[in-house]
Amino acid sequence: MFRVAQSVVLLAGAYLLMSGRPLFGSFLLFCALGHWFLDRCMNRKVKGSDRNPREEISDFHRGLFVADLHADVCLWRRDHMKKNKRGHVDLPRLIEGNVSLQFVTVPTKLVLTRRLPRFFLTDLFFWSAMMSLQRIRTWFFVSARAELQLERVSSWIENSRGSLKLIRNSNDLKILSEEQSAGGQGIGIMLGLEGAHVLQGRFNVSWLVEQGFRVVGITHFNDTRFGDSAHGWRRAGLTLAGKDLLKDLDKNGIIIDLAHCSEQLISDVIDMYDQGHLTRPPIVSHTGIKGSHNHRRNISDEQAIAVARAGGLIGVTFFRPALSHNSVEAVREAVLYLIKILNGAGLEGVRHVAFGSDFDGAVRTVIDSSGWSQITEVLIESGVPEEDIQLLMGENVRRFFAEHLPKCLIT
Numbered sequence: 001m002f003r004v005a006q007s008v009v010l011l012a013g014a015y016l017l018m019s020g021r022p023l024f025g026s027f028l029l030f031c032a033l034g035h036w037f038l039d040r041c042m043n044r045k046v047k048g049s050d051r052n053p054r055e056e057i058s059d060f061h062r063g064l065f066v067a068d069l070h071a072d073v074c075l076w077r078r079d080h081m082k083k084n085k086r087g088h089v090d091l092p093r094l095i096e097g098n099v100s101l102q103f104v105t106v107p108t109k110l111v112l113t114r115r116l117p118r119f120f121l122t123d124l125f126f127w128s129a130m131m132s133l134q135r136i137r138t139w140f141f142v143s144a145r146a147e148l149q150l151e152r153v154s155s156w157i158e159n160s161r162g163s164l165k166l167i168r169n170s171n172d173l174k175i176l177s178e179e180q181s182a183g184g185q186g187i188g189i190m191l192g193l194e195g196a197h198v199l200q201g202r203f204n205v206s207w208l209v210e211q212g213f214r215v216v217g218i219t220h221f222n223d224t225r226f227g228d229s230a231h232g233w234r235r236a237g238l239t240l241a242g243k244d245l246l247k248d249l250d251k252n253g254i255i256i257d258l259a260h261c262s263e264q265l266i267s268d269v270i271d272m273y274d275q276g277h278l279t280r281p282p283i284v285s286h287t288g289i290k291g292s293h294n295h296r297r298n299i300s301d302e303q304a305i306a307v308a309r310a311g312g313l314i315g316v317t318f319f320r321p322a323l324s325h326n327s328v329e330a331v332r333e334a335v336l337y338l339i340k341i342l343n344g345a346g347l348e349g350v351r352h353v354a355f356g357s358d359f360d361g362a363v364r365t366v367i368d369s370s371g372w373s374q375i376t377e378v379l380i381e382s383g384v385p386e387e388d389i390q391l392l393m394g395e396n397v398r399r400f401f402a403e404h405l406p407k408c409l410i411t
Helices: 002-018 022-042 055-062 091-096 124-131 142-159 170-181 205-211 240-251 263-274 301-309 328-344 372-381 386-404
Strands: 066-068 099-107 164-166 187-194 213-217 255-257 283-287 313-316 353-355
Touching: 055 372, 066 353, 066 386, 091 099, 091 187, 099 142, 099 170, 099 213, 099 386, 124 142, 142 164, 142 187, 164 170, 170 187, 170 386, 205 213, 205 240, 213 283, 240 255, 240 263, 255 283, 263 301, 283 301, 301 313, 301 328, 313 328, 313 386, 328 353, 328 372, 353 386, 372 386
Parallel strands: 066 099, 099 187, 164 187, 187 213, 213 255, 283 313, 313 353
Antiparallel strands: none
């Protein structure tokens, strides 16, 4: 149906251009091809970043449990069952990269700058929905965008014929681990929500649990009624509604993600955990560290230590603004620096570090999901012990969620 609609819009645009109405014709062509163009141009690997790991490193990598805490896979209209020439994630590349657990995150709103007024024409997801000829409700309503992405996730899992398995609780994760240990090829999928913009009315915490969300980020690029973003207008902390939301999420077995949160919001969440209002430690699913590369997108050394001290995880990301340069070596630098500062704070640093790629997040990354063995290779080259590499590549994530997910499905 999409192909038919796209063809009709393309033909109409071409006709208007040839009929001497370039403005309307160009607009229709933009609607028909713009989403494909943005996906192809923005979701790319850095040119020349590929490495070819030695056979013994590839063999070691194939024995690892590899986990990725963050990817915006189903934001884009693609066939994720076949290997694509654009984007970062699809089933063949997950298998090639030996990924065991892939978090699929659902973003719903993105106004890039505080200087623009906050209405639908300044929301990039409005333009994305229009250009990809999505159902009209997704142009204007964040709830419709969330539902569409959930449909894509469900379709991907269903079409995989058992290769992909939705992980809802620690028992699901245990079964997945046992199958993989026995030589199975199944890949776990866990759902995350990036920004709580959708949470109102019937789209509440009960809805999140029912849909299978197990990680929720309070903010994305914009403030919400629950708290403020690192990129937002006020950059304040949690609101009263936000504190109530966090308690409700925690009670229902959902992990809080502090990626994109303001400094004050991160401090407020840590305070709630320290005061006993939260029982599950927070994570930062995809970030860099300011002490390694000073960028607004990254969390400070002090914040990283606070999250780790609470028992949380910090996912080092793969995209350029968060890293000192475009290479897997820059990822290694961030990882080693993070472990160093956590060790310096009296913590066992390597047990609190993971990876959150931000694949398909409209970013250029140093690898795609087929290239995880390159991360293994640079860690080995740096002299990181094999048991520590196992922790970093995914065992930390498996241990954390086995401990903090509900034991069975909450109803």
